[in-house]
Amino acid sequence: MTSDDEVRLAEGFVTGDEAALRAAYDRWGRLVFALGLRSLPDRVDAEDITQQTFVTAWRGRHTFDPRRGTLPAWLLGIARRQVADRLRVLQREARLQRVLERTEDPPAPEPSADRVLDRIVAADELTHLVPQQRRVIELAFYDDLTHAQIAAVTGLPLGTVKSHLRRGIERLRTRREVEGAASRP
Amino acid sequence: MPHPDRERLTLVALGEQPVVDALSAHLDQCAQCRSEVTAMRDTVALAREAGPAPLEAPPDHVWSSIAAELALEADPPGSPVRPARPSRRRRGLVVGALAAAAALVAAVAIAVAGAFTGGFTEDPPATRQIASASLSAVAAGPPGATGQVSVVETGDERRIEVSATMPPPPEQGYYEVWLLDERTDSMIAIGALGENGHGTFTMPAGLDMTGYSVVDVSAERYDGDPAHASSVLRGALTS
Known part of the structure; x- marks a missing residue:
C-alpha cells in the first residue's frame, strides 16, 4: 500500500465508509493485535484490545485529524491507551491478589511500552520492503552476515547490497518516527 | 577527513567494524556522524528484537465482534461470520460520549460521503x-x-x-x-x-x-x- 492509498483510506475512514474500516482493519489490525499480544499476559485480552481499538476509532473517527498524524499512528495511539487501561486493571487485581495471599512477588522487569510498540512497527515495516531488499536486510539482521558475505550469498553487487542496507534501515527509522512511540506525547 | 558516506556509517551501525583507521578517527571526533550511527544502531537493535517473523493477524472472530458491536450493515466478502463475542471491557463514559458524538456526525458523514468516496480505492478489484x-x-x-x-x-x-x-x-x-x-x-x-x-x-x-x-x-x-x-x-x- 502506497502512502497515496493510505491517504485515500484515511479519507474514506473519516467520511464513514465501512469498506475503509475493513481495509484499515486488514492493514493495521495485526499491528494492534501484536501490541496487545506483547503487552498483555492473555491472548483474549489482546483480542479485546483489538476489537475495542477499532470500535473506539470508528465511533470517534471525526476526531482523527490527518494534519496531526497518519491513520495508523492514530490507531496505535488508541491501542496504547487501551493497553494501558487494561494493564492498570490487571495490576490492581494482581495487587489485590498479593495482599490476599500475603506474598511479595516483585513483578519481573519488562520492556517499556514504547519499546514494544517500536518493535512491532519495525516488524511490520520489514514485511513491506521489496523482496530483494528484505532478503538483504534479513541476512544482515538475523543471520549476522557482513555485506560482503551477503553479496556472495545473493549474487548481488556489493554496491547494491550496501544501498539496500542503508535504504532499508532508513525506512525502518522513518516509519518509527511517524508511527512509533516517539510520535506521541 | 570529510564525513563518510551514509552507506559506510550503515555498516558501522550493523556492527561491521570500520576497517579504515581514518573512519574510526572521524567517528571519534565527529558528534554528528556518531549520533547518526547511534540512531541507526538503535533501529537495527529494534528490528533484531522484533525478529523476522511476520505479525500474526487477529483471529476472524475479532472482526465479527467489531462488525456486530458497530452494527455494520454487512460483512464484506471474505470475512466469515461467526457468533460475536461481547467485549469484556468495562466501557466507560468516554466511549459513551464518543458514541453520542459519532451519532451526531454520522448524519453529516452520510451526507458528505458521496462527495469523498469517489477518491477512495477499495481492495483491488478481483x-x-x-x-x-x-x-x-x-x-x-x-x-x-x-x-x-x-x-x-x-x-x-x-x-x-x-x-x-x-x-x-x-x-x-x-x-x-x-x-x-x-x-x-x-x-x-x-x-x-x-x-x-x-x-x-x-x-x-x-x-x-x-x-x-x-x-x-x-x-x-x-x-x-x-x-x-x-x-x-x-x-x-x-x-
Whole structure:
C-alpha cells in the first residue's frame, strides 16, 4: 500500500465508509493485535484490545485529524491507551491478589511500552520492503552476515547490497518516527 | 577527513567494524556522524528484537465482534461470520460520549460521503476470466502446434493472455497475436508473442468482443510491413 492509498483510506475512514474500516482493519489490525499480544499476559485480552481499538476509532473517527498524524499512528495511539487501561486493571487485581495471599512477588522487569510498540512497527515495516531488499536486510539482521558475505550469498553487487542496507534501515527509522512511540506525547 | 558516506556509517551501525583507521578517527571526533550511527544502531537493535517473523493477524472472530458491536450493515466478502463475542471491557463514559458524538456526525458523514468516496480505492478489484479459446494449427501451419488463450477482466481493464506451444519463429521473424472479426475479415494487431510463446496484452478499451471473437497467431517477418502475413494458429473465443 502506497502512502497515496493510505491517504485515500484515511479519507474514506473519516467520511464513514465501512469498506475503509475493513481495509484499515486488514492493514493495521495485526499491528494492534501484536501490541496487545506483547503487552498483555492473555491472548483474549489482546483480542479485546483489538476489537475495542477499532470500535473506539470508528465511533470517534471525526476526531482523527490527518494534519496531526497518519491513520495508523492514530490507531496505535488508541491501542496504547487501551493497553494501558487494561494493564492498570490487571495490576490492581494482581495487587489485590498479593495482599490476599500475603506474598511479595516483585513483578519481573519488562520492556517499556514504547519499546514494544517500536518493535512491532519495525516488524511490520520489514514485511513491506521489496523482496530483494528484505532478503538483504534479513541476512544482515538475523543471520549476522557482513555485506560482503551477503553479496556472495545473493549474487548481488556489493554496491547494491550496501544501498539496500542503508535504504532499508532508513525506512525502518522513518516509519518509527511517524508511527512509533516517539510520535506521541 | 570529510564525513563518510551514509552507506559506510550503515555498516558501522550493523556492527561491521570500520576497517579504515581514518573512519574510526572521524567517528571519534565527529558528534554528528556518531549520533547518526547511534540512531541507526538503535533501529537495527529494534528490528533484531522484533525478529523476522511476520505479525500474526487477529483471529476472524475479532472482526465479527467489531462488525456486530458497530452494527455494520454487512460483512464484506471474505470475512466469515461467526457468533460475536461481547467485549469484556468495562466501557466507560468516554466511549459513551464518543458514541453520542459519532451519532451526531454520522448524519453529516452520510451526507458528505458521496462527495469523498469517489477518491477512495477499495481492495483491488478481483480478476475474472471472461472468455477463453483453444488454438490449433491452421492447415499450412506447423503440425501439432497448439495454444491457449484466456481473456481476463480486472475492473475496467481486459487483458488477453496467450500461451502457445510451437516451433520457434523462423530467423528474422516473430509471432504476432491478432483478433479477427470473421464477418468483415477485419483484424486488429494485439502484440508480439515472446520467444517462449507466452504473452499478456491489454485489450483495446471499448473493443466489441462479440465481433472480434477469433484469436489468430501469425508468423511475421521484420520486413516493415504491418499487414497480417501468414496464420499459424487460430481459435474462437467462447465465454
